[in-house]
Amino acid sequence: MSRSRDAEYTEYVAARLSSLRRLAAVLCDDWQRADDLVQATLVRLYVHWGRVRAADHADAYARAVLVREFIHERRSAWVKRVSLSGTVTDSPATAVDHDAGLDLRAAVAALPARQRATLVLRFYCDLNVDQSAEVLGCSPGTVKSQTARALDAVRRTLAPQHAASLRQPGRRSGGSPHLPGSDRR
């Protein structure tokens, strides 16, 4: 690869790195895995830089590479060997209903890779059905069915917990905040 192509590639990656990492993180729900995914994507982009340059929309090309790499990786035997944790990964603290957020996160994390990728493309990247189908390399009908199944799966996962929380009698709002030293005398 010539020096100019290297410079071009480096410039592109420098500009798009942040957005690629964010997309990868939404797909993986894990920033460390996301970095691995982005790394693999960048290698592919480098190897096929000529195609990236020739593409009408380099970002769409890079996004498609990243999403397909994600799906491919999740289908491989390797991911089963290196999946060290069955739990939902850390989330930053925010002043919201943490239990509900954790439940939703776990429900989405449990989706098959292709369904999760479909949701990410539709609801994070804001792609329409046709655009999503192009990225995933499938028909628009498949995108619609994958979206519907994913949403249905999430709702079904959340439903029993929601019902259970409604059944709990006399649930307290909890104790007062502890300001150290404030409860003395």
Next chain:
Amino acid sequence: MTEPQIRALFSEIADGDPGLSQVDTQLAYRRGRARLRWQRACAAAAPVLTAAAVAAVALGVGAGTARHGAGPAAAAGQADLKFAVANSTGTSPLQVREVATGAVVAQVRLPTEPGSRPADRTYVGGVATRNGRTYVVALYRPDPCRSWLYQFGLNGRGQPTAVTPLRALPSIAGAEVYDLALSSNGQALGFSSVSSGPGCAVRKAQPDHIGIVNIATGQIRQWTVPSPSSVNGVSLNANGSLLLYSSQLGRSAVRIIPASAPPGQAADRGRTVLRAAQFGRSQWISFAAISPDGSTVCFSVYPPGGGGPGRIYVADLATGHTRLVASGATYPGLIASDPAASQLLLHMPDGLVRLDLSSGKLTYLRGWKGSTGPIISTGPIAW
């Protein structure tokens, strides 16, 4: 209804970038994985691999894995404190709650003192543990002023053993005991006590104290602190040779006293290692704890009255260097840390939170929303 929530979830994940320089908590495996991936790419594109690798690493991609090497310590640490003993009412009973879920698995009923009247209620001053299995709890009665210390254990399912008086120091007359800390070798119990409460100092003002009890011999060594005391936390290093305490109000500061120091004024015996004023005007310190080897102190600073987000620091006592670990914590209180020195368990007004010291990430635990209560067990403190 689900779609907007999923959009919000994805945005939240995308906004939670810990940065490229964070230490990965998972992995020797992942380094191998990254290496394999590069090798696969190498087979397909050997001529360009070197250039691509240079480009990727220079940009920071993969730095997360390249810098890894912490091993599984953090992951193991998450499971170290299985149960927390909480108290939301200030009186008996205590609740044994599962840290991971917040579920109450048992209650610990504390003794009623012989001959006491219903009006002579006792209150829970503090609860401490050194390993999540053996606990010490302090009860006090304001009028007439007196404290009692008890011990109990928890089995693997969180079920308590019988509550028995602490042999080394079953009771303290004329003082209300609040803060407790056990050294990780189980030989020393640190405490702070107040003797200036309404039932304690009937005739004249009494000094407040901080002290250390030798669990084996029952010997007490204590030092006086100005009354009314605002000591809001004590901790001990691993062998109980150093007692660290923090004061919350006024000139909020963190001080250390050697256990061997002779009795007297605490101000004359120890040294001040931190002052809240170093971190801005009118700042308070909500917790401070010393590491097992006595080399570092973890502490939090926040604006008065909890009127803003707090910051958590780790200070190196030898060099004086202070490192900001996390911000955005709302007057946190320290509960425990894992022995691998990677995570802290904190309580905040809106729940129980795990703090990853390497990334500074605060993670709320399920089931604890708004229910940590005013008193919760502390320890094992180690990082």
